[in-house]
Amino acid sequence: MSVWSKIFGVGRAASEPDAAESYVAPSPAQPTSVVLRKNRLALEFHAHLARAGVPGNFLSVFSRGFERYKQREYVITLLVSPSEDVTQRMRGLSRFFATAFRWAQEGMLVGPGDFTQFGERGLFGARHNGLLYTEARPLADVPLPADALAAVVVNDDELRVAMSFGVYRVLARIAQHYGQFPAPTWSDLKRASVATPAEAESQLAKVKRIRARGVSVLVDQDRVRISLPTEVKAVLAHGLAGLPHGAPFALLTDMAADANAALVWHPGQQDSKILIESGTDGARVSGAFLMIVPGGRGDQARAMEDGYALLFSSATWHEALPALLAQRSLSLRMADGITVLLEWQESGARKWLG
Numbered sequence: 001m002s003v004w005s006k007i008f009g010v011g012r013a014a015s016e017p018d019a020a021e022s023y024v025a026p027s028p029a030q031p032t033s034v035v036l037r038k039n040r041l042a043l044e045f046h047a048h049l050a051r052a053g054v055p056g057n058f059l060s061v062f063s064r065g066f067e068r069y070k071q072r073e074y075v076i077t078l079l080v081s082p083s084e085d086v087t088q089r090m091r092g093l094s095r096f097f098a099t100a101f102r103w104a105q106e107g108m109l110v111g112p113g114d115f116t117q118f119g120e121r122g123l124f125g126a127r128h129n130g131l132l133y134t135e136a137r138p139l140a141d142v143p144l145p146a147d148a149l150a151a152v153v154v155n156d157d158e159l160r161v162a163m164s165f166g167v168y169r170v171l172a173r174i175a176q177h178y179g180q181f182p183a184p185t186w187s188d189l190k191r192a193s194v195a196t197p198a199e200a201e202s203q204l205a206k207v208k209r210i211r212a213r214g215v216s217v218l219v220d221q222d223r224v225r226i227s228l229p230t231e232v233k234a235v236l237a238h239g240l241a242g243l244p245h246g247a248p249f250a251l252l253t254d255m256a257a258d259a260n261a262a263l264v265w266h267p268g269q270q271d272s273k274i275l276i277e278s279g280t281d282g283a284r285v286s287g288a289f290l291m292i293v294p295g296g297r298g299d300q301a302r303a304m305e306d307g308y309a310l311l312f313s314s315a316t317w318h319e320a321l322p323a324l325l326a327q328r329s330l331s332l333r334m335a336d337g338i339t340v341l342l343e344w345q346e347s348g349a350r351k352w353l354g
Contacts, residue, residue, distance in 0.1 A: 023094075025086040026059070031142075036094060041065035041101050045090055046142050051077060051186050054178065058186060059086055061093050062144055069104040072111065073145035075136045077186035078153075092124050111149065113167050113213055113254045117159055124189060130159040132167045134255070137185050153187035157195035165204050166211065166252035168288040169306055170194060172264045172275065181277040182255050182262055182286075198267035203304060204250055204289060210239035211252040214345075217290045217308055218256035220283060224301050224308060224340045226290060227256065233327050240325070246314075250291040253307070259286035265306035272303050294321075299334045310340060 025047070026032040032045040042065060048058040062075040074097070078089055103109075110116065114133045122129040136148035154162065154170060162170045171183040173194035178184045199205075212232035218225045228236075236251075243249055255262060261282035264273045276282030289307035294317035302309050312320060316332060323330040323342060330342040 023087040023090045025090070032090075034090070034094060036098050037065065037101060040068075041097065043094060043097055046139070047086075048077075048140070051079075051139075052137070052180055052184065054180075054184075057082060059089055060139055060142065060186075061090070061097075062142075062148060063097055064145060065101065066104050067145070069107075069109075071100075071104040071109045072147055072149040074100065074151055075139070075144055075148045075185070076151045076153075077139075079186055079188040079190075081190075089124070096123060111213055113211070113252075115159065115162050115167055116151075117163070123153060126155065128156040128159070130154055130156075130162075132159075132162055132171060134167070134171055134183055134185065150185035152183070152185060153189060155193055155195075157193050161195045161199050164199070165202060165209070166288050168253065168255055168262075169265070171255075172262050172288060172306055173266065175262065176264045176273065176275050179275075181275050182259065194266075196267050201267045202265075203291070204307075207291065208239070208243060208247070208249045209252055209289075210236065210249060212236055212239070214254060215251050215290075216254045216256040217287055218259055219285045219287075219303075219308065222337050222339060224310070224334075224338060225256075226340065226342050227345055228343070229345045230327060233325075237325055246295040246317075248291060248293040250289045250307070252289050253287065256284070256286040259284050261285040263287045263303065263306040269305075272306060299332065300336075301334050301338045301340060310334075 024032050026045045028047050028049055034043045036043060043061050043063055046060045048060060049055065051058045057080050058077055059080050060075065060077040063073045066073050076093060080086060080089060110133050112134050116131040118128060118130055120127055131151040132154055134150050136144060136150040158170050175181060175183040177194060212235045214229040215232060216227045260277040260280040261284065262275050263285060264275050274282060274285060287307035291304060291307060291309040293309060293311045295314050296311040297313060299313055299316050300311040320330060320332065327344055329344055332340040334340055
């Protein structure tokens, strides 16, 4: 298992709940509760006629019982057609939760920016599909568990993109598809894929990529703010240890908590597109990666695909690299009046420092 991902369930059949339940489809007025592990794991299913302003038939489920194993509780929402057997969807979701409960007991935990890959027996009869994890968003009239984690179903091609180039590259494309910022936290199993055969055209494919949970980048007017939780220091040191001197690399990043806009990119697209949160000015833009290119003639910051690139002169890189490895904050003046701020957060912090 790599240091920047979680790959679970490959080649495994999903666990069955302790006892067969008589599943009853929920209605908007009446949720359904299912006990999977007596006194340990329960699910609550809800029906909605809209999600984030999008009309449709939605089935949501959230868990209670993972927190004791230091795993954030899950919430999964599916868009279902009127002709579907909702109870079959409920059973499929229950099998996943039963398996995920075993993973949590074994200490295999997931958080925002992680993914789960399935084998031949994937979710809902698909092969090699998976889940991408991000922060849950509130559900109207449904009291979700605190700090819940949303799981979004993706197909095998989308999962490969997420595994290679980061979860937020895929989530941003899905967000663009629906016009939802920062990402829709529901799954449409009939949605057209946002992956293409030309993914290897990405500039990211040419450099080493490091996934360190909790790292984010935010561009706000003339500032590029790089936020790193203190616990990623060892991951960064390990990722950079075998890198040739002066070689470029990329940090695969999460969505910044303060962002109200996000970069979106598809292969063949010449310029980055920006998805803006409704009702905002879109001035605080986050990206899916931060590429570092040492050894240039000057110090520059620029948008690249759905992320940002920092081009450092050799002198500036000799200043920045020790700060990165020693966990020191840093402020650097770049060309065109841009300031790059390297900021460290204490473990568990969710907001920008400074």
